[in-house]
Amino acid sequence: MSILGTKPAPVDGLPAGAPRGRDAERILAAELLAEFRSFQQSMTSFAERIAGRITNHVLEVATRTFDSTAVITRQYGAAAGAIEVTNLSVAASVAASTHPANPGAGAEVSITVPAGETWTLQSVDFTLTTSATVANRQVQLIIDDGANELWRILVPVTQAATLVYVYAFGGSTNDAAVRAATGINEVLSELPPLTLGAGYRIRTSTVNIAAGDQYSAITVGYTKATVGHSLTVVAAAAAAGNTAPTTGTGVYVVPPGVKQVIPLASREVSIYGTTGDSVSYAVFTSGPSPAVV
Numbered sequence: 465m466s467i468l469g470t471k472p473a474p475v476d477g478l479p480a481g482a483p484r485g486r487d488a489e490r491i492l493a494a495e496l497l498a499e500f501r502s503f504q505q506s507m508t509s510f511a512e513r514i515a516g517r518i519t520n521h522v523l524e525v526a527t528r529t530f531d532s533t534a535v536i537t538r539q540y541g542a543a544a545g546a547i548e549v550t551n552l553s554v555a556a557s558v559a560a561s562t563h564p565a566n567p568g569a570g571a572e573v574s575i576t577v578p579a580g581e582t583w584t585l586q587s588v589d590f591t592l593t594t595s596a597t598v599a600n601r602q603v604q605l606i607i608d609d610g611a612n613e614l615w616r617i618l619v620p621v622t623q624a625a626t627l628v629y630v631y632a633f634g635g636s637t638n639d640a641a642v643r644a645a646t647g648i649n650e651v652l653s654e655l656p657p658l659t660l661g662a663g664y665r666i667r668t669s670t671v672n673i674a675a676g677d678q679y680s681a682i683t684v685g686y687t688k689a690t691v692g693h694s695l696t697v698v699a700a701a702a703a704a705g706n707t708a709p710t711t712g713t714g715v716y717v718v719p720p721g722v723k724q725v726i727p728l729a730s731r732e733v734s735i736y737g738t739t740g741d742s743v744s745y746a747v748f749t750s751g752p753s754p755a756v757v
Contacts, residue, residue: 587634587685595676692720708736
């Protein structure tokens with residue numbers, strides 16, 4: 465002690481109360497061990513990225529569209545533990561049109577909704593060229609279910625011999641006008657947005673139709689409902705002929721619009737779908753419940 469009764473300053477230069485001796489050695493050893501562990505983790509992650517192109521245990525994240533082969537096959541440099549698949553195929557309504565061939569001279573227009581389709585009518589257009597046979601024709605547009613008449617539209621104008629009329633059904637307008645530049649009559653008529661199932665018909669019934677009268681330039685505009693398609697995920701290369709297996713170990717079916725996490729134990733995975741549909745997926749080395757990337 466000094467004359468004033470205080471302790472002398474440490475001769476090692478450390479602050480008073482700092483750990484010394486074995487206490488200091490234990491602290492230093494713990495700090496070195498923590499540094500080595502951190503270095504080991506960093507080197508392991510780096511080695512994974514070099515060997516398998518892995519980042520945070522994610523092998524790949526992508527959105528792809530099925531081409532004409534209808535299968536997507538991926539191979540990786542490390543075993544995949546899980547794949548999170550989102551089937552982007554969903555039911556939708558799309559615009560479409562059909563342009564059937566002209567009927568024979570003196571024959572009526574008749575269009576049938578194909579099997580497996582449902583149409584909501586938007587427009588019906590065609591041209592009628594009348595022969596020299598003297599008579600006033602009057603066009604009627606008929607909608608039926610293949611046997612029973614559901615709707616009949618009688619055009620409010622008549623068409624005489626040797627004339628060309630363009631008929632346009634759509635909306636809620638009834639009118640008849642003449643194109644001054646060509647002298648071709650254009651007739652506009654109402655058309656409700658009827659929904660037609662497979663086998664329903666859109667046809668004409670023409671009052672006083674003559675043998676030489678000709679319908680042409682027929683177009684039907686409509687919207688149709690599309691259905692979503694399921695896809696199949698398999699932890700293997702694509703099968704011969706790109707045919708999706710229906711049963712067996714590791715075969716998973718993902719319904720339209722559904723996200724599903726599927727366990728894998730393979731370096732390759734195949735996703736079978738429908739040409740034109742899309743799928744979004746993320747492939748992980750861990751599984752089957754990977755963390756959000």
